[in-house]
Amino acid sequence: MIATEHTDLFNARILTVSEDKIQGFVREPFREIARLSGIEEPVVLERIKAMMQAGTIRRVRQTLLATNLAEGALVAWKIPAGKIDAAFDYMFRQDPFSGHVVIRSTDAETRGSEYRLWTTVKVPQGFGLERHTDLLSKEVGAEKVKIMPAKGIFTLGVGHVRRKSTEPGTRSDAPATMIRTEIVQLNEIEWQVLTALKREFTLDEISANPWAKRANEAGVSLETFFSVVEGLQRRKIIGRFSTFLEHVKPSAGGVRVTRFNGLFHWAVAVGMEEQAGSEVGRHEILTHCYWREAGPDFGWVNIMAVAHGTEKQRLLDHKAAIDKHLASCRIPVLYTNVFWGGRSEIKPSEISPVAYREWLVRNSSV
Numbered sequence: 001m002i003a004t005e006h007t008d009l010f011n012a013r014i015l016t017v018s019e020d021k022i023q024g025f026v027r028e029p030f031r032e033i034a035r036l037s038g039i040e041e042p043v044v045l046e047r048i049k050a051m052m053q054a055g056t057i058r059r060v061r062q063t064l065l066a067t068n069l070a071e072g073a074l075v076a077w078k079i080p081a082g083k084i085d086a087a088f089d090y091m092f093r094q095d096p097f098s099g100h101v102v103i104r105s106t107d108a109e110t111r112g113s114e115y116r117l118w119t120t121v122k123v124p125q126g127f128g129l130e131r132h133t134d135l136l137s138k139e140v141g142a143e144k145v146k147i148m149p150a151k152g153i154f155t156l157g158v159g160h161v162r163r164k165s166t167e168p169g170t171r172s173d174a175p176a177t178m179i180r181t182e183i184v185q186l187n188e189i190e191w192q193v194l195t196a197l198k199r200e201f202t203l204d205e206i207s208a209n210p211w212a213k214r215a216n217e218a219g220v221s222l223e224t225f226f227s228v229v230e231g232l233q234r235r236k237i238i239g240r241f242s243t244f245l246e247h248v249k250p251s252a253g254g255v256r257v258t259r260f261n262g263l264f265h266w267a268v269a270v271g272m273e274e275q276a277g278s279e280v281g282r283h284e285i286l287t288h289c290y291w292r293e294a295g296p297d298f299g300w301v302n303i304m305a306v307a308h309g310t311e312k313q314r315l316l317d318h319k320a321a322i323d324k325h326l327a328s329c330r331i332p333v334l335y336t337n338v339f340w341g342g343r344s345e346i347k348p349s350e351i352s353p354v355a356y357r358e359w360l361v362r363n364s365s366v
Contacts, residue, residue: 002046004054006245011056013037014047015243020157022241025062025197025229029241030208041208048243049206058246060201061348063239064194067150067181070351071129072122074292074304076115077137078144084116087140091119092345095136096359099349104263104339111337112298115146118263118339122349124356125183135363148292148304152178152274154281155289155305157240166284168314169321176281176289178274184235193218193228194237195352244346261308261341262315264322265294265301267334276303276331283325285309285318299335312340 006015017036026032030048034041051057066072079087084103091098099120106113123132129147137145154176186194196218205213215225232238268276273291281289286305294301305322309315319338326333350356 002050004050004056006051006056010039010043011047011051013039014044015245018044018048018241018243019245020240020242024240025233025238026241027211027226028208029062029210030206045206045208049203051243052203052206055246057243059244059348060206060242061199061244062197062241064198064351065179065237065239066122066349066351067153068184068235068237069186069194070122070124070349071127071149071183072120072181072349073129073147073149074290075119075121075133075148076112076146076294076298077117077119077140077142078115079117079140079142081116083141087117087142088343088345090140091117091136092347094363096347096350096355097122097124097132098136100344100346102261102344103342105342106337106339111335112146112294112301112339115144115297120349122351124351124353125185126353127356144297146295146297148294150181150290150292152180152277152291153289154178154277154291155286157287166318168285168317169325170284171282171325172284174282175275175278178277178281178291179236184237186232189220190228190232191352193220193225194232196225197229198348200348259310260312260315261306261344262319263339263341264305264307264319265298265335265337265339266303266326267300267336268303268326268331269334272331273302275329276326279326279329279331280305280322283318283322285315299337301335301337 003011006012014033014037018033021036022029022032030044031041034044048057077087088101088103092101102118103116104118121129121133123129133145133147196214211225212222215222218225266276277289277291280303285307287308289305291302292304307315307318323333
């Protein structure tokens with residue numbers, strides 16, 4: 001029987017690479033995973049398929065830097081207690097433009113703690129983020145909504161397996177580089193190729209030549225497919241090729257990848273956001289780090305980061321190490337907080353303008 005838990009030695013070697021080490025677009029992604037993990041490609045293919053079938057891996061896909069393709073934001077929703085679960089279900093099941101959907105809480109009543117539902121939202125070009133959140137707000141009965149677009153990105157990845165052994169304070173040799181978000185316009189062929197590229201892999205597509213079927217789907221030759229995608233990569237639209245672990249629910253064998261996730265908040269002085277984000281974002285434990293303006297409801301927080309782990313205190317130790325590092329860099333923290341993740345679901349946000357028009361037709365009563 002093929003081992004399917006992420007803790008298996010061979011699987012851990014594969015996942016350490018496949019979660020977030022294949023940056024950009026690669027013509028033979030599974031061969032590259034094999035090369036970097038030191039495991040033969042047929043074994044890599046066999047193990048990834050087995051982990052998908054067992055639910056250890058929830059999806060395999062080519063990611064995009066969607067902040068450059070669609071208007072996006074982290075959105076916090078203040079919703080009456082009796083409506084939170086229904087609002088969660090609607091965002092996850094009925095809105096293809098909501099990605100991460102999380103119910104969060106704080107350890108005490110703090111600034112912004114009344115905002116329990118948090119989502120990421122991306123709205124295709126030409127339709128408007130505020131308009132979309134207004135539609136959702138009316139549907140779920142939100143009392144207040146806070147939209148927080150990313151002004152800069154410092155860290156964006158997963159890598160839960162390789163981060164398990166990360167010690168508090170571990171960071172890269174240099175500060176993280178901030179990526180600015182800029183909307184890019186695509187032509188019809190580029191959208192066709194991109195739409196085929198970003199679709200999640202089915203089991204039968206886990207193969208040595210995974211892109212031939214996608215080229216056919218886009219209606220172009222394989223070489224044209226490669227040429228278009230590599231052109232999009234030069235325009236900073238392509239993210240990474242990744243296997244995504246089921247890190248919210250236990251596996252079929254009852255094993256969890258993580259148990260806790262913390263959304264860390266820091267408020268720093270105006271003008272120090274890029275420096276602060278670069279110093280926070282260099283810490284290895286973080287899967288996400290952004291410059292977002294949260295406003296007075298959240299104590300004027302402007303740097304946010306996410307970390308996952310199996311022990312709550314361990315995550316607090318990581319945050320304490322980041323706080324200490326900011327102090328050593330002479331970056332005053334004016335306010336800080338942690339929002340803990342509870343019930344959560346994750347799906348890729350749809351970014352196609354065609355898909356949005358179809359959604360509007362289906363939801364004309366919203």
